[in-house]
Amino acid sequence: MSEALAELRGVSRVYQKGKERVDVLHELDLDIPGGDFLAIMGPSGSGKTTLLNLLGGLDRPTNGTVTVGGAELSSMSNNQLSNWRATHVGFVFQFYNLLPVLTAQKNVELPLLLTNFNARERAERAAIALDIVGLSDRARHLPRELSGGQEQRVAIARAIVSDPTLLLCDEPTGDLDRGTADEILGLLQILNREHGKTIVMVTHDAQAAEFATRTLHVDKGQLESRAAA
Amino acid sequence: MKYFGLIWHNVWRKKIRTSLTILSVLVAFLLFALLNAVGQAMSTGGATTGAARLVVVDKVTIINFLPRSYQNKIAQVPGVAAVSHQSWFGGFYQDSRNQFPQFPVVPDEYLALYPEFVLPDEQLQAWKRNRTGAIIGRDLAELYELKIGDRIPIQSTIFTNKDGGRTWEFDIEGIFDTTDPKGGTAVLLFHYDYFAESNTFGDGFVGWYTLRLADGADPVEVANAIDEQFANSPNETRTSTEAAFAASFAKQFGNIALIVRMILGAVFFTLLLVAGNTMSQSVRERIAELAVLKTVGFRDGTVLGIVLTESILIMAIGGVLGLGLGWLAAQAIGSAMAMFVPGGIVISADIILLAIAVMIAAGLLSGVFPAVKAMRLSIVDALARG
Numbered sequence: 324m325s326e327a328l329a330e331l332r333g334v335s336r337v338y339q340k341g342k343e344r345v346d347v348l349h350e351l352d353l354d355i356p357g358g359d360f361l362a363i364m365g366p367s368g369s370g371k372t373t374l375l376n377l378l379g380g381l382d383r384p385t386n387g388t389v390t391v392g393g394a395e396l397s398s399m400s401n402n403q404l405s406n407w408r409a410t411h412v413g414f415v416f417q418f419y420n421l422l423p424v425l426t427a428q429k430n431v432e433l434p435l436l437l438t439n440f441n442a443r444e445r446a447e448r449a450a451i452a453l454d455i456v457g458l459s460d461r462a463r464h465l466p467r468e469l470s471g472g473q474e475q476r477v478a479i480a481r482a483i484v485s486d487p488t489l490l491l492c493d494e495p496t497g498d499l500d501r502g503t504a505d506e507i508l509g510l511l512q513i514l515n516r517e518h519g520k521t522i523v524m525v526t527h528d529a530q531a532a533e534f535a536t537r538t539l540h541v542d543k544g545q546l547e548s549r550a551a552a
Numbered sequence: 553m554k555y556f557g558l559i560w561h562n563v564w565r566k567k568i569r570t571s572l573t574i575l576s577v578l579v580a581f582l583l584f585a586l587l588n589a590v591g592q593a594m595s596t597g598g599a600t601t602g603a604a605r606l607v608v609v610d611k612v613t614i615i616n617f618l619p620r621s622y623q624n625k626i627a628q629v630p631g632v633a634a635v636s637h638q639s640w641f642g643g644f645y646q647d648s649r650n651q652f653p654q655f656p657v658v659p660d661e662y663l664a665l666y667p668e669f670v671l672p673d674e675q676l677q678a679w680k681r682n683r684t685g686a687i688i689g690r691d692l693a694e695l696y697e698l699k700i701g702d703r704i705p706i707q708s709t710i711f712t713n714k715d716g717g718r719t720w721e722f723d724i725e726g727i728f729d730t731t732d733p734k735g736g737t738a739v740l741l742f743h744y745d746y747f748a749e750s751n752t753f754g755d756g757f758v759g760w761y762t763l764r765l766a767d768g769a770d771p772v773e774v775a776n777a778i779d780e781q782f783a784n785s786p787n788e789t790r791t792s793t794e795a796a797f798a799a800s801f802a803k804q805f806g807n808i809a810l811i812v813r814m815i816l817g818a819v820f821f822t823l824l825l826v827a828g829n830t831m832s833q834s835v836r837e838r839i840a841e842l843a844v845l846k847t848v849g850f851r852d853g854t855v856l857g858i859v860l861t862e863s864i865l866i867m868a869i870g871g872v873l874g875l876g877l878g879w880l881a882a883q884a885i886g887s888a889m890a891m892f893v894p895g896g897i898v899i900s901a902d903i904i905l906l907a908i909a910v911m912i913a914a915g916l917l918s919g920v921f922p923a924v925k926a927m928r929l930s931i932v933d934a935l936a937r938g
């Protein structure tokens with residue numbers, strides 16, 4: 324278990340909705356070994372996104388500790404978390420969340436603005452990332468000139484451009500048709516197998532979960548494993 | 553700066569909205585440049601900018617005349633090196649729109665007080681020999697294409713001559729220049745003697761006195777001594793520096809500086825609302841994008857800086873365009889009104905520096921609330937909404 328890339332210990336997350344207390348996650352433990360491709364399933368509102376946000380240092384647990392790559396996220400300041408995210412983790416969202424005013428290339432370069440790379444180095448690295456996701460020929464296109472699948476590829480390129488170990492994907496195919504979804508999932512599989520990325524993917528789609536190496540279900544604030552395909 | 557591309561593209565995310573905002577910034581800074589330049593031209597006023605001279609005027613209003621007998625009394629006040637007088641003739645050339653100052657003066661006395669005016673000696677001698685002779689400044693000569701030897705009619709709005717008419721004819725005997733780079737020369741000078749003999753009011757009065765201080769004399773002491781001397785007489789005086797006199801002269805036409813400030817205040821208040829609204833909208837419609845920036849590792853302070861820079865950039869684009877247009881307009885207006893503002897209307901370095909400071913301040917003010925909102929944005933909430 325000390326081999327784990329990410330460790331959640333006794334993690335609870337409570338939201339206060341007015342006077343109502345919402346116990347989203349309750350004393351949850353999770354170990355994610357390096358190289359894992361983990362699918363997390365569960366009904367809507369069960370806390371999947373909350374779990375992913377905690378893993379990515381976007382949110383803090385009410386109780387418990389989140390440790391990723393030896394760093395304890397819960398003890399970091401906001402700025403430390405920002406720096407940590409910039410180098411250790413990549414995010415992919417359901418609705419791609421590209422900046423509409425920037426070309427695909429510039430969207431991918433975005434995280435590199437926070438590094439010391441110069442303009443030429445940034446462009447080179449973004450080109451490599453776009454090549455990995457198979458979109459080199461769309462580098463100069465704006466997001467609105469791309470299909471949903473292509474936008475998601477650009478988003479994946481943006482997530483991997485600073486070469487993080489951990490990729491967090493929140494329903495990455497939730498907005499795509501089956502065929503395109505399978506292409507994106509295949510791409511994630513390649514990133515996991517050939518590029519050594521550890522991937523945690525939230526999905527409500529059982530077929531999508533099949534691309535992962537294992538699947539956990541969120542239920543009543545806890546994780547439980549069922550027989551994976 | 554590596555964020556510039558990001559900032560630039562965000563500024564233009566809604567092209568029409570940004571263009572309209574920039575247009576209102578442009579208009580504000582066009583007015584800013586022009587009104588300030590006109591204000592400066594008016595306050596430096598008229599023909600001269602000398603500071604070492606004092607002006608003695610009627611205490612009640614500069615429109616009242618002073619007795620000519622005051623000249624000797626002023627000359628005897630300790631600290632006064634030289635004194636001469638001028639009077640407002642209120643004339644125009646050919647058309648009532650062609651107004652410029654004409655002063656009846658005593659040639660040697662007057663020129664001794666204004667060493668910045670340079671006139672070739674033979675022209676001075678010619679002027680002194682000709683009772684109806686006059687000299688004009690280079691600005692005026694160029695404006696109306698006048699030359700030595702011309703005989704020009706000046707129609708006074710105040711003084712009737714002995715013929716019963718108000719048209720006075722003068723022979724141009726000389727054209728003078730100025731060594732003061734800020735001073736204009738759109739002035740006509742003619743003989744006080746001729747004026748005194750020919751006008752129907754008589755010869756015992758002048759408009760005001762100008763005096764030069766002796767080296768080391770305290771202007772305040774000299775001014776007080778003069779004003780005390782004429783206290784409780786029918787013509788009490790007020791003595792001030794020439795610059796202050798020019799400013800009070802301008803006040804006769806309304807308190808220009810105050811009006812300028814009020815107009816600009818209203819313009820910039822409106823501008824802040826317009827630009828602030830643009831920035832608020834711009835931030836509101838890209839909450840999710842700002843959350844993405846933070847997600848990939850942009851710090852809160854960086855996001856604040858990016859939004860503020862966008863706001864300042866909008867001000868800077870509109871402001872620079874406005875100043876440029878203001879400069880063009882100043883050329884046009886300056887040459888159309890050369891008789892009122894002989895120095896021309898100049899967008900000075902002061903005005904430009906002030907404008908730049910205002911651009912930055914207005915950018916910060918209109919951007920600060922949206923920028924702080926962007927900075928404080930919670931990633932989790934924003935992504936859940938988007």
Ligand SMILES: Nc1ncnc2c1ncn2[C@@H]1O[C@H](COP(=O)(O)OP(=O)(O)O)[C@@H](O)[C@H]1O
Pocket residue numbers: 338339340345347365366367368369370371372373374932933936
């Ligand atoms: N910022 C928040 N404030 C209050 N409640 C929240 C907040 N974020 C999520 N929740 C609640 O927490 C629960 C889990 O949300 P989420 O993790 O987004 O679920 P999922 O991704 O599985 O659909 C939901 O009931 C949701 O309403």
Ligand SMILES: [Mg+2]
Pocket residue numbers: 371372373493
């Ligand atoms: Mg979710």
